Amino acid sequence: MARGFNTPSPAGKAARYLLLALVLLLTVGPFLWQLSTSLKGPGEDVWSRTPGFLPHEPTLANYAKVADTVPVWTYAANSLVVASIAVIGNAAGATLAGFALARLRFCGARLVLGLFLATLVLPGEVTIVSQYVTVRSLGLTDTLAGVALPGAIAMLNVLLMRTAFQAVPPDLDAAALVDGANVWQRLVHVGLPNVRGMLSVVVIFTFIGAWDDFLWPLIVLNDPGKYTLTVGLQYLNGTFSANPRLIAAGTMIAFLPIVVVFASLQRFFFRGVEEGAVKG
Amino acid sequence: MTHRRWFTPWLLAGPAVLWLAVFNLWPAVNTVILSFTNARPLGGGRFTGLANYQRAVEDEQLADALVNSIVYLLICLPLLTLLPLLLALLVERRLPGITFFRTAFYTPVIASAVVVALIWGWVLDDRGLLNGLLGQLGLAARPVSFLTDRWLLLFSAIGLTVWKGLGYYMVIYLSALGNVGRELHEAAAVDGASAVRRLWHVTLPGVRPTMMLVSVLISVSALRVFSELYVLSHGTGGPGGRDMSVVMLIQLYSRGFTGHIGYASALSLLLFAITVGPMLLLARLGRKAA
Structure with a gap:
């Protein structure tokens, strides 16, 4: 059965949102990471192999x-x-x-x-x-x-x-x-x-x-x-x-x-x- | 009679015409004149004939810059013609929240190239995120020198240009997809054509003129690249200054005690020579689209 043009299947819809989220991560992620880094305290590692995404002790001191x-x-x-x-x-x-x-x-x-x-x-x-x-x-x-x-x-x-x-x-x-x-x-x-x-x-x-x-x-x-x-x-x-x-x-x-x-x-x-x- | 006094239109258009003359036409003419002199950033300048052009022919850094431009163009062209089209197809459908995604995907476009290069410079640094990740996965025993290797630096800058350009060309495709006949699509769907076949036989032919327009836009902007390479290399143009673009050379010679306005002008005319073809094509495509 041919589905209507504007009604994708639930699975198709989920796949679409998954792709959208992935692209979102790629395009906006780096900016969010930079924002997070700008709020990190001096005690937090920003270089390490696994820097945490969220600042542990958020601070405006860097500004x-x-x-x-x-x-x-x-x-x-x-x-x-x-x-x-x-x-x-x-x-x-x-x-x-x-x-x-x-x-x-x-x-x-x-x-x-x-x-x-x-x-x-x-x-x-x-x-x-x-x-x-x-x-x-x-x-x-x-x-x-x-x-x-x-x-x-x-x-x-x-x-x-x-x-x-x-x-x-x-x-x-x-x-x-x-x-x-x-x-x-x-x-x-x-x-x-x-x-x-x-x-x-x-x-x-x-x-x-x-x-x-x-x-x-x-x-x-x-x-x-x-x-x-x-x-x-x-x-x-x-x-x-x-x-x-x-x-x-x-x-x-x-x-x-x-x-x-x-x-x-x-x-x-x-x-x-x-x-x-x-x-x- | 649309207006009473003959000078009324000139009064309205006056400022723009003044800007046209002083900041557009005169600089264009003056670039040609200066290219035959040895003018310096601090003033002066004598007619020196073809000396600047002779110097350009022998300039090895310029030869490198031209090679870089060609590599830039050849990699950007396929990636930025196809990826944004796929992205546009992804956000075309009116799903809940789609406006948010469209706007979000456009974010890298509105950010300054300097901001973008600083963020990615930090990711690509020897001690940066990407090297951390590669090390952790055991893919690299030593840090990969993305920012200090002649070719890796160029590829990093290209990656940045592609990443920053995705949203821009996505929007152009989105605008074109809106004009591809929806009825045609629906008819094909009713006839049982699969999504892939519809993409191939309905969508692609519909956006072909736009693909042409987009690829010309990409070519021109690849030949004009500056900020990404400048910021990623801290203004040095990479090891031995081999990662310069033509515009970086123009900037280099436009200022300072070692600057040479005459030579920079000759380089500007060279830049004009390599961009004028695509620019004229762009003007023609633009008129056809309008």
């Missing part, structure tokens, strides 16, 4: 101690500054430009759009050296502004917002025009309410991208007092590699805020996935 060795909270604040500039810049800049390109007809629009598209075939690493030269000539080396500025409006986000504005039904826009709405009113009252999903995706990934970025801040920053978290962590790893508990605490300070941001906004992301909005 205080890592701040004694490197200014980890300053690094976190620096990362937050960089990520905030990136989010505000991209949300505003990409929305405005995306709206203009999708909804307004103007001389030169096709050329500009073509140039935006052309930048997509250029991996960021290819221009990173001359990007550094540009930032240097602006006098911004070794500053957070220098880290944040080049990515403050990403070309991909402009194109994503343009696509989102194009999907807004033209009738809505036409009705607003008949009512005598100006460009700003059309953007705020007709456009924005209909592109919230894409705007959320842009915000989430801009934040994560800026917070996680390593290569660019590594090139721009020299002064260890101005490091962002990723660069600071690498520095910590190089200098004090003897104590994995401290490194674990450091990695958790870099990792947990991202988890919180993603968890609170993930419904927008997966809704986008099911609507086929995410194509890589």
Whole structure:
């Protein structure tokens, strides 16, 4: 007898959950282990052949101690500054430009759009050296502004917002025009309410991208007092590699805020996935 | 007439166009110019013709980096094209709690490559978990030097890239699977086609364009690898600096007193040359999918 398509047998279901649990262990397990290590006391072995999974005497002391060795909270604040500039810049800049390109007809629009598209075939690493030269000539080396500025409006986000504005039904826009709405009113009252999903995706990934970025801040920053978290962590790893508990605490300070941001906004992301909005 | 003043659109698009010019177009042009000079990280620079390109041809470290890139690509390509598809098939079915699993499997993607490399660096260390396990099972008399052997270090970095990429490509496949005709599946099921046959004859042909897209994405990102190798090797590029990637070389020459902006720019153009093919293919596939 052919079973219905959506009703697997109980055994099949159990096998599926078993596989799911196994993959869960492989993907999330290492993070949990690191979290556990960051909470282990100095008396507990983290290197031994069979380190226990759960800390016996959980302590937050490692988080205080890592701040004694490197200014980890300053690094976190620096990362937050960089990520905030990136989010505000991209949300505003990409929305405005995306709206203009999708909804307004103007001389030169096709050329500009073509140039935006052309930048997509250029991996960021290819221009990173001359990007550094540009930032240097602006006098911004070794500053957070220098880290944040080049990515403050990403070309991909402009194109994503343009696509989102194009999907807004033209009738809505036409009705607003008949009512005598100006460009700003059309953007705020007709456009924005209909592109919230894409705007959320842009915000989430801009934040994560800026917070996680390593290569660019590594090139721009020299002064260890101005490091962002990723660069600071690498520095910590190089200098004090003897104590994995401290490194674990450091990695958790870099990792947990991202988890919180993603968890609170993930419904927008997966809704986008099911609507086929995410194509890589 | 969609707007009254001719400059209104330019006002809105202005900031983005400024960024396009200053941080995208100019750096692209300037990379070409700089590659013909001997510019240094601290300033200066004179026209030196093809000297940087000549140097690149003779650079043994660059030759190693290119070999590493090819190995990276050849191993990542099959693993990251197939494993995420299997993962997507596993989480596709709407079972209770499936959203939790989908989100959880995506966790390595949102973590910084630095965080991921630090965690795995600790697992792969001579005194780390994996060596502890191997020792306990009696599989290795001495610790395996995952992080200090020329090839093992490269393979470790590849393993990390694969592990971190699973969730990313899973989501792309998931999005594609949603579009593979459910009716077609149900019809095949009613006709008595087994699950394996349905996978082979219905699902796979349905996601073939996505597999193409995914494999191009993998190729580009494998050629651009940086953080995993950098952090696992503590920035040294492994024994004798033989585990460098092209991007690591670019970073190496972009700063410090020994840096050479001109040479780094020539390496950047080389990186462009090896990625432009897949990138153009990607643009075409993306347009077809849209």
